[in-house]
Amino acid sequence: MQINDVDKYKEECGIVGIFSNEKINLSSMLYFALNSLQHRGQESCGLTYSNGYQLICHKDMGLVNEVFTKNNLNDINGFSAIGHVRYSTFGESTVVNAQPILDECSFGQISIAHNGNLTNAIELKNDLEYHRLKFNTSTDSEVILKLIEKYYDSSIEKTLEIISKHIKGGYAAVILEKDKLFAMRDCNGIRPLCIGKFSNGYIVCSESCVLDMLGGEFIRDVLPGEIIKIDSNGIETVSLMKNTICNTCAFEYIYFARVDSKIDGVSVYNSRFKCGETLFKECPADADIVIGVPDSGTTAALGYSKAASIPYTLGFVKNNFVGRSFIKPCQAKREEAVSLKLNIIKENIQGKKIVVVDDSMVRGTTCKKIISLLKKAGAKEIHYRLASPIVKSPCCLGIDTSNKKELIGSNMTLEEIRTFIGVDSLGYISIDGFLNSLGHKKDACLKCFM
Incomplete structure (x- = not known):
């Protein structure tokens, strides 16, 4: 017998970021990583990768194995990438709103994959549109990108610290430039995010089960209110809010997360x-x-x-x-x-x-x-x-x-x-x-x- 599962809180989204010091086949890593997070969203999935010179984005509606087949993503070679599986909580379920979102800014290309909700997204979007910034999607994830564009100050890391004071809600995000990967988490640690290491570099992901699947080594969870940067010099914290408490969403433990994951040490x-x-x-x-x-x-x-x-x-x-x-x-x-x-x-x-x-x-x-x-x-x-x-x-x-x-x-x-x-x-x-x-x-x- 069939049962409509409308009696459960729905999954959020799943995100992953990979940075390698050497050019590697990113497609297999992303495929297994996103498959490990498929339980967090089945509407759409996608990836953005860097070949060292530019960012290239592929995304579509459907499950990971469907989208990778559709786009023939079997041979992606590059240095870094971000990926996303989506369940829409803000914005319509369309391919336009699928993530990651790639934007061309005055300072270069930038791409984001985001999990969670900005509670002040509408207010922020209205202000950004007033300042003539144009939106291509109806997602709150693009609000973060446009805030970066508006407040850009010599580097992404400085800008992320600035905009983190403007956005409210529960979120985790990975952000990609052609030669850098960033990750950030809300000041209450509502949405999960952890860091791992593999032979050639680092992984940032929503759940630790991804690291197990890829044979990576768990390092630690991203702290509430923390912004990290990963580049050829390694990994560093570029900003960390003080006096935060890690109030992870209770439903990560009850329902959302895979049973083989660890979330904030549990x-x-x-x-x-x-x-x-x-x-x-x-x-x-x-x-x-x-x-x-x-x-x-x-x-x-x-x-x-x-x-x-x-x-x-x-x-x-x-x-x-x-x-x-x-x-x-x-x-x-x-x-x-x-x-x-x-x-x-x-x-x-x-x-x-x-x-x-x-x-x-x-x-x-x-x-x-x-x-x-x-x-x-x-x-x-x-x-x-x-x-x-x-x-x-x-x-x-x-x-x-x-x-x-x-x-x-x-x-x-x-x-x-x-x-x-x-x-x-x-x-x-x-x-x-x-x-x-x-x-x-x-x-x-x-x-x-x-």
Whole structure:
């Protein structure tokens, strides 16, 4: 049966930057890097690379393997590159708005790949247009490029420090000149970004799983409010805001990031597993089996199973060849888009009391359909557990969320939600329980739960 996955916060975007001291085949590195980040966006993807003399950009609508095939990107040789996979949170889903964005400025070519949202993008764009700067896209990413053009002061690094004081929101970006690569992260560290090393140079990327895929060595996370430069002299911090706190988006740990990534020093796998253990302590249930809703709920289900001493069993088969489908930006089309196909393993479900562990609930629609499937398969009891706190507020920092009226946790009591989705019991992890899953890191952006 097909299930419309409109009950989840959608991924942000994924970005990668590569700098090599020697000319290398960038296409294979970018292909594997962007494939590793495909879960963060499936609308479009692209790359900009430098051959040492100029920047060249290729981008198109579709998945990484489709776009690379379309553009015959099998033999790109150069020194540096940036890449992007997109889920649109600002601007229409069109090839014009696909990234990276390449611009010709008075000081030369520049290209950007950006993840997140600028909360003051409209205000900034209006001011830039007043100063006669012309836009080719409707994205907030181009706002950053035009700010660089407006405030350019002898070098990109100086200019980035200037414009970082003007832009607000949650963002991470990689910026390419013909002989330099820059990376910057918002002052609250909402969007993730890390640095790695390979034999000939450096990699900057949204998640550490990229480094593992490429055989790179993790160095560190980009700090909140930090701007770094990578060139033939190596890597250096050119600007760092003081007195910042790393409030990484909570949903990076709950849902967005790949389970084999580390985000700001926290293992995503360990965090989700500990959430599952805490869920049992806070919301125990008498059951025969524990199952997880794939993929993000699976690790928390394993943690719940261990803590409860209740066997973990496969309850669902997911068609991985469908994946998280081409996500359409308008709500009406999202309702039509099928991004998750699940089938129940009836032999494991029939006549059983079941704990179902899911990563989160936004609107409640998908949960309700999953529960209907389990009931049809003969489940005796269904106890639904959520490895995130109750989502009560929309996000304006880079996640495409509903308005407050559509958030089930904002409009119903726990008992009303339980009745609506049709389960025998319902439990969410507490905010304190979630924070404890992060171990030594006790700071995260929790605005969605307030």
